[in-house]
Amino acid sequence: MSVEHAHVARADFDQVMVPNYAPAGFIPVRGAGSRVWDQSGRELLDFAGGIAVNVLGHCHPALVAALTEQASSMWHISNVFTNEPALRLAHKLVDATFADRVFFCNSGAEANEAAFKLARRVAFDKFGEEKCEIIAATNSFHGRTLFTVSVGGQPKYSDGFGPKIQGITHVPYNDIEALKAAVSDKTCAVVLEPIQGEGGVLPADLAYLQAARELCDKHNALLVFDEVQTGMGRSGELFAYMHYGVTPDILSSAKSLGGGFPIGAMLTTNELAKHLAVGTHGTTYGGNPLACAVGEAVIDIVNTPEVLAGVKAKSARFKAKLEQIGQQYGVFSEVRGLGLLLGCVLSDAWKGKAKAVLDAAAAEGLLVLQASPDVVRFAPSLVVEDSDIDEGLARFERAVAKLTQA
Helix, strand or coil: CCCCCCCCCHHHHHHHCCCCCCCCCCCEEEEEECEEEECCCCEEEECCHHHHCCCCCECCHHHHHHHHHHHCCCCCCCCCCCCHHHHHHHHHHHHHCCCCEEEEECCHHHHHHHHHHHHHHHHHHHHCCCCCEEEEEECCCCCCCHHHHHHCECHHHHCCCCCCCCCEEEECCCCHHHHHHHCCCCEEEEEECCEECCCCCEECCHHHHHHHHHHHHHCCCEEEEECCCCCCCCCCCCCHHHHHCCCCCEEEECHHHHCCCCCEEEEECHHHHCCCCCCCCCCCCCCCHHHHHHHHHHHHHHCCHHHHHHHHHHHHHHHHHHHHHHHHHCCEEEEEEECCEEEEEECHHHCCCHHHHHHHHHHCCEECEECCCCEEEECCCCCCCHHHHHHHHHHHHHHHHHHHHC
16 A cells, blocks of 8 residues: 655755755656656766666566565674674675674774774774874775765865874875885775775775785785775776785775665684774674565675676776767867776866756766765666666767857
């Protein structure tokens, strides 16, 4: 039986919501695959993917089935119990990665909070309270909690909220010499995104990640990879560290792990996990049965040769057309990224105008993102149909053509 809902519109946001967001002027109400429809019935192609969240598009049948089945048996139970979906998903993550242990939570921020606390706890237990420094990258993003915005290298998110978490140093991304100068025996962790999302979809240089690994080993520090925005499967490997062949000590994941359902995970080894003993850390919905059931369905689909090979083929299809658009209209100077996390770097004449590109694309029926005012970001479904890629990029080209002719 359907429920009668009160009508709401975009104007209601300005009346009842905290104004920390500035959403678009339309409200999406339904999604299927790579398409969404707004309140007026207008159809749009979605190459934003909820900022790399909707890894399999909207309402994937396998995810809907997993959620529906679990919803009829158990939603949530206290952390004094465990549950079957959490244990099954943990086994699958352990079997597929370097990790021996998994910590579940609700978001990327919570996963990173757990990762940073674990790194500091390990250093405290093994070396004492002086070994607490975290080295992170300028323009990085690791979440919205006070700890994670302090580690993130963007003052716009951390300024104005009182004292920041201390013992955190930021260095330029991909700068090996700066990293060498910063890491010392007081360093407990080096925290890096294999691909900087908000930093402009900027992939790490292999030599940079290798240097980070070597420096951590030399100074008894832990290497933490924040793969939340990189996304599970989005690089063409299950996790981006596999693409680079550089193994971290701790890895955080979220967003795509739930395919749109809130979940986060921190992955680590037996040796490190033991430092988070009973009572040291937790989260109310960690290992939530609903989220873990969906996550299990996601990994079963994503961690297959067909999907991961498809990511690489679809990436090439996107890049070829985006590079052609950039050259023809002079809007982009570079198309960069990895797999299906791509960024179009605006040319000098268009710097600072990523929002204008987003708005023009939306007017043509296409959803894309920005990764700074100078970079337009694409994070489509990993199983987006080739015909949807072609249609979406045709819409994008029309948007760019109109912008350049205005």
